[in-house]
Amino acid sequence: MDINGLRAIIIGGASGFARATAKRIADGGGTVAILDRERSAGAEVAAELGGSWHPCDVLDFEGIEVVINEAVAAMGGLDMALNTAGGGKAGRTIGREAPFSLDDFRSVIDLNLIATFNTNRLCAWHMSKNEPNAEDERGVLINTASIAAFEGQIGQVAYSAAKAGIAGMTLTMARDLGSLGIRVTTIAPSLFATGLTKGVSEERGKSLTKDAAFPKRLGQPDEFGRLAIAIIENPMLNGDTIRLDAGTRFAPK
Numbered sequence: 001m002d003i004n005g006l007r008a009i010i011i012g013g014a015s016g017f018a019r020a021t022a023k024r025i026a027d028g029g030g031t032v033a034i035l036d037r038e039r040s041a042g043a044e045v046a047a048e049l050g051g052s053w054h055p056c057d058v059l060d061f062e063g064i065e066v067v068i069n070e071a072v073a074a075m076g077g078l079d080m081a082l083n084t085a086g087g088g089k090a091g092r093t094i095g096r097e098a099p100f101s102l103d104d105f106r107s108v109i110d111l112n113l114i115a116t117f118n119t120n121r122l123c124a125w126h127m128s129k130n131e132p133n134a135e136d137e138r139g140v141l142i143n144t145a146s147i148a149a150f151e152g153q154i155g156q157v158a159y160s161a162a163k164a165g166i167a168g169m170t171l172t173m174a175r176d177l178g179s180l181g182i183r184v185t186t187i188a189p190s191l192f193a194t195g196l197t198k199g200v201s202e203e204r205g206k207s208l209t210k211d212a213a214f215p216k217r218l219g220q221p222d223e224f225g226r227l228a229i230a231i232i233e234n235p236m237l238n239g240d241t242i243r244l245d246a247g248t249r250f251a252p253k
Helices: 016-027 042-049 061-075 102-127 157-178 200-209 221-233
Strands: 007-011 031-036 054-055 080-083 137-144 183-189 241-244
Touching: 007 016, 007 061, 016 031, 016 042, 016 080, 016 221, 031 042, 031 061, 031 200, 031 221, 042 054, 054 061, 054 241, 061 102, 080 102, 102 157, 102 183, 137 157, 137 221, 157 183, 221 241
Parallel strands: 007 031, 007 080, 031 054, 080 137, 137 183, 183 241
Antiparallel strands: none
C-alpha cells in the first residue's frame, strides 16, 4: 500500500513506537488518527501531525469500538492500523510467599492479547468495506509482540504468554482475512529506548544489550517505524512475526 493517502489508526500513538510510525506516515502524505490514554500527549501529537485525537482505554472493550468508529469517520475510511498498547507485571510462577496472582496474570493477558485481538477484529471490519487497490489490498494490520514471546526471562511468565499469543494468532488471522485482501503482521522488538528504558544512560544501555550481535545498543523508536513502513509498502509481508532485535536472544535473567 502507498503511504501517500493512507488512512491509519495508531493505537498508543502518543509515544514510542507508535508515535514514530505515525510521524513517518504523516510525513509521507498519510492521515493518522492517534488513539491513546486521556492523560497522554495524544492531543499534542495529533496536532503536530495534522491528524485527529481520540482518547481511549483499550481495556474498555466496548468503548474502544465507539472510538474506532469515530476515528474511521474522521478520516473517511481505514487502510492501516498499528497496535502498540501493552505492558506487564513481573512475577515468577510461584514466589516466596504465594503463587503468582491469577488476577495479575489475567490483567496482563487482557491488556496485551485480548485488547489486541479486539482492536484487530474491529479495524478489519472497517477495512473489509474498502474497495481493493490495484494489488487487491484492502488493509494492513500491524501488531506488537516482543522477543520475550520466544525467550521470556524469569519473572515474565504473564508477559511472555500474552506476547506469544499475539505472535501465535498472526498467521491464522492473516489466513482468515486473506480472501479480503487484508494483511496481518507482527513486530517483535527487543530492548528499545521507550517507556522505562527511554531515559537510561548510554552506559546502562550497552549493559542491557551486551548479548546483542550488532548493534550493541538500545533500539530507537524510529527504527520500529521504518519497519512498519516497509510492512505497509510491501504486499508480500504477511502472516509473519518479524524480530527487530539486533540479533539479541534473552538470557534467563
